[in-house]
Amino acid sequence: MSQPILDGMPRRLYGATPTRLNTWLDCPRRYRFTYLDRPQPPKGPPWAHNTLGAVVHNALAGWWRLPREARTVHRAGAMVDEYWTAEGFRDAEQAEVWRVRGRDMVTGYVQKLDPDDEPRGVERTVGLVHGGTSLTGRIDRVDHRGDELVIVDYKTGRHVLTTDDARSSLALAVYAAAAARTLRTPCHRVELHHLPSGTVAVWEHDDRTLTRHLDRADAIAAECASADAAFKAGDTGDARFPARPSALCGWCDYRQHCPEGLASTSTRASWAGLEPS
Numbered sequence: 001m002s003q004p005i006l007d008g009m010p011r012r013l014y015g016a017t018p019t020r021l022n023t024w025l026d027c028p029r030r031y032r033f034t035y036l037d038r039p040q041p042p043k044g045p046p047w048a049h050n051t052l053g054a055v056v057h058n059a060l061a062g063w064w065r066l067p068r069e070a071r072t073v074h075r076a077g078a079m080v081d082e083y084w085t086a087e088g089f090r091d092a093e094q095a096e097v098w099r100v101r102g103r104d105m106v107t108g109y110v111q112k113l114d115p116d117d118e119p120r121g122v123e124r125t126v127g128l129v130h131g132g133t134s135l136t137g138r139i140d141r142v143d144h145r146g147d148e149l150v151i152v153d154y155k156t157g158r159h160v161l162t163t164d165d166a167r168s169s170l171a172l173a174v175y176a177a178a179a180a181r182t183l184r185t186p187c188h189r190v191e192l193h194h195l196p197s198g199t200v201a202v203w204e205h206d207d208r209t210l211t212r213h214l215d216r217a218d219a220i221a222a223e224c225a226s227a228d229a230a231f232k233a234g235d236t237g238d239a240r241f242p243a244r245p246s247a248l249c250g251w252c253d254y255r256q257h258c259p260e261g262l263a264s265t266s267t268r269a270s271w272a273g274l275e276p277s
């Protein structure tokens with residue numbers, strides 16, 4: 001049986017995505033449900049806002065993969081229809097309202113794009129090793145502007161994103177550093193493209209701020225590695241994987257299995273994450 005990693009001992013290279021690291025930070029119990037418990041506890045019903053986000057991402061990725069001559073605004077809207085599902089919506093009527101909104105988001109966004117401006121990557125997987133961690137991630141879009149790469153992350157949620165969101169995002173910093181390493185081109189600029197508002201939140205990292213994010217990712221990964229080893233050794237209890245109730249519990253896929261989460265938030269409809277109609 002494997003043993004928990006001892007403090008101060010060298011650890012093996014640990015593979016992680018920013019999502020995994022952020023899940024650990026948000027709530028160790030949700031981390032256990034998501035990454036360690038097997039069989040995985042059944043999730044709650046799908047969320048309508050996740051359906052909308054997935055369709056918009058798929059349509060934009062599909063649009064860039066079309067041959068240049070097919071990249072029209074009309075085709076972008078048609079791709080939303082092709083990818084559309086009604087998962088998580090209250091009923092067919094609500095789903096239809098949001099299919100049209102999703103279409104408007106995508107066509108409004110594509111109208112401002114130059115279809116000749118070929119991205120360096122679309123849904124591009126990148127990676128790098130930092131300290132004891134092998135970090136990987138999949139980027140919505142990597143642009144090549146001037147001599148540098150730019151990370152583009154699409155957002156479809158209710159809230160407009162700020163410069164601070166771009167600056168503080170561990171995921172965006174990891175993507176920038178990993179894209180630079182994988183694609184052998186400098187990358188410091190990260191952008192959050194919020195489709196519902198048409199706004200873009202921008203941050204220009206420098207090598208120092210990227211390194212600070214990577215050091216933080218490596219430190220969180222060390223905690224994950226230790227928790228994973230403990231879990232394998234049979235230490236699966238609440239002391240090692242405590243519940244961390246917060247406003248996020250209302251959106252947690254595993255809330256039904258978590259007494260603290262049930263106590264801290266009221267049950268939300270699966271379409272509650274959408275803008276009020």
Ligand code: SF4
Nearest residue numbers: 027244249252258261
């Ligand atoms: S409901 Fe809240 S406390 Fe429970 S696992 Fe989910 S995020 Fe953690």
